Amino acid sequence: MVVAIIGVILVVGSVAGGAFLASRGTKVDVQEWSVGGRRFGTWLFWFLLAGETFTASALLGSSQAIFSGGAPGFFVLGTVALAAPVGYFLVPRIQRAGKVNGLTTMGDFFSARFNARWFGGLITVFGIIALLLYTRVQLTGLSLILETLFGTAIPSMAYVFAGGFLVVVFVFIGGMRSAAFVAVVKDILLVLMLLIVAVGAAHAAGVDSVAGIFDEVRNMHPDAGTLPGIGGHASMNEWWWMSFLLLTPLGAFALPHAFQVAYTARNSAAVRKNQIIQPLYSLFYVLIAVIALAAILALPNLPAKQANGSLLIFVASNYPEWVVGLLAGCGVIVALVPTAVIMITASSMFTSNVLGEIKPSLKRSLGATRVSVIVFTLLGVLITAFNSEALLSIMTGVYSAVGQLAPALFLSFLWRRTTAVGLTVGAVAGGAIVLVPALGSAVLTAFPAGTVVGLPALVINLLLAIVVSLLTKRPPVGAIAVGMPEISTAGVDADAEAAASLQSAKSL
Amino acid sequence: MTHSDEPRPQSSIQAGPSVRPRPRRHWWLLVIPYLWCIAAIPAVNRVGYVFGNVPFLLVWMIIGVIVTSGCISAVYFVDRRNGDLERI
Structure with a gap:
């Protein structure tokens, strides 16, 4: 009971507080609602971007990975860190393109960059599917947390629906601005919580210090400290680590909500300064590692099926009620913020790039955007409720599929000659290889196992x-300028590119 | 190749189309995090444990996070000195 009361107070308090702070003195139109009026400076932008770092699924997924495998789970320290250098290069370009051309979605960008609205529409559909998969990951985490909070007497499907309902309410209140304000509360709370839990972890695991946790884990599982970890599955070997960490930073910015968040930044300097602090934030994953290792000791007989919730179960069975309540409440907010950002993104994209194409009067309609929020949240809920897997494998799957938009993203900013048809053919082929198991395994035979x-x-x-x-018609000059304005590096690139296209023209 | 004694424009955005922008060779620092967290892993994984029973991979990745932040801040401060923060 104490657990539920503390949790509910925490969630309602921070959501209401965030919405109140966000609503002060601003008129809400689509631009305000979906990209926060493009005014976020380093700090607010940091928290919003960090919201993407510390999501419920990332927390539960990484603790699950360490809990069930040991060393392979340490990859999570690399995902955030390696995204930052890419962000330093890429996010200012996205932000600039959005500001100069008045874009509010990823679809807007691709429509403008290639002067091809069908391409923006296609990216939108692909992107929304990816977002729904991603939502499923977040909602699965959210329902796990609610289950810990209110017990397993209620079917988990009810928790998924409750989670979806919370998201809709949250998004309706204030859009992107309230997400950013609540993100601040959420991160401070989360770090506090992790510190409290980590401090008590050694005691809960029955050893006398943090060093004792490491000693005992090595004693119990001598293979936990190196890849491929406990049990030695080839699917978690060095090749898995290297390919996964190479892919993740590319995929991270191909998710449509990365565009949405990039558009909220005030200028490039804010974005770039942000990338210095962003990796440091992931150091808090060290606390998760310590907690998850302690959980290995405290929960030796937890069935593999429940490994998803190992962090929650560990806390629920070893800590005082007020800690469990705080963690659960905190966990709900941690799932709400990123899911809200995803829903804002999916609905803005759908209204602007799909509905807007069919009926132009709806393109900038806040009402239509809000209705789409309900529809997409419901879709996300249904997908989650009727299909559940281990969190980490879903995450890997999403990143792999979404990563296939990476060439579209990078080439738009780097290569004038890129065409919409070329990118479509590439993404469809890549997507097919990822999603059709037969194709995937055929391709993988040429690569090392893992x-x-x-x-x-x-x-x-x-x-x-x-x-x-190279075989299709290049986009008009004005469209190319959306992604590659002015001369900038064009002097070098254009020459090399001309030579390259000559070369390939000859060889063809 | 840009000569070092060439007059440096405060901001390449305002430099105009006739001046080729100054190359940003210091951006190569941004490759280091990938070498650290990806390319070095097979060697790191061979070490096993340090400080008693702490997995070296964990220690290596923690240092990797700090190295990454360090590389980005070096690039940031050079860019800032050159007035390049808003340059795309």
Whole structure:
């Protein structure tokens, strides 16, 4: 009972507080609602981007990975860190393109960059599917947390629906601004919680210090400290690690809500300064590692099926009620913020790039956007309720599939000659390799065991995108300028590119 | 190749189309995190444990996070000195 009361107070308090702070003195139109009026400076932007770092699924997924495998779970320290250098290069470009051309979605960008609205529409559909998969991951985490909070007497499907309902309410209140304000509360709370839990972890695991946790884990599982970890599955070997961490930073910015968040930034300097602090934030994953290792000791007989919730079960069975309540409440907010951002993204994209194409009067309609929020949340809920897997494998799957949009993203900013047709052919081929198991395993035979299928798929995707681009008509000059304004590095690139296209024209 | 004694424009955005922008060779620092967290892993994984029973991979990745932040801040401060923060 104490657990539920503390949890509910925490959630309602921070959501209401965030919405109140967000609503002060601003008129809400689509631009305000979906990209926060493009005014976020370093700090607010940091928290919003960090919201993407510390999601419920990332927390539960990484603790699950360490809990069930040991060392392979340490990869999570690399995902955030390696996304930052890419962000330093890429996010200012996205932000600039959005500001100069008045874009509010990822679809807007691709429509403008290639002067092809069908392409923006296609990216939108692909992106929304990816977002729904991603939502499923977040909602699965959210329902796990609610289950801990209110017990398993109620069917888990009810928790998924409750989670979806919370998201809709949250998004309706204030859009992107309230997400950003609640993100601040959420991160401070989360770090506090992790510190409290980590401090008590040694005691809960029955050893006398943090060093004792490491000693005991090695004693119990001598293979826990190196890849491929406990049990030694080939699917978690060094090749898995390297290919996964190579793919993740590319996929991270191909998710449509990365565009949405990039558009909220005030300027490039804010974005770039942000990338310095962003990796440091992931140091808090060390606390998760310590907690998850302690959980190995405290929960030796937990069935593999429940490994998803190992962090929650560990806390629920070893800590005082007020800690459980705080963690659960905190966990709900941690799931709400990113899911809200995803829903804002999916609905803005759908209204602007799909509905807007059919009926232009709806393109900038806040009402239509809000209705789409309900529809997409419901879709996310249904997908989650009727199909559940281990969190980590879903995450890997999403990143692999979404990673196939990476060539579209990077080539738009780097190569004038890129065409929409080329990128489409590449992404479809890459997506097919990732999603059709037969194709995937055929391609993987050429790579070392353990390689994540998204990586070879990406190579084929990129090659096809380049070849087909060279064979199709280049976009108009004005459209190219959306992604590659002014002269900038064009002097060098254009020459090399001309030579390259001559070369390939000859060889063809 | 840009000569070092060439007059440096405060901001390449305002430099105009006739001046080729100054190359940003310091951006190569951004490759280091990938070498650290990806390319080095097979060697790191061979070490096993340090400080008693702490997995070296965990220690290596923690340092990797700090190295990454360090590389980005070095690039950031050079860019800031050159007035390049808003340059795309």
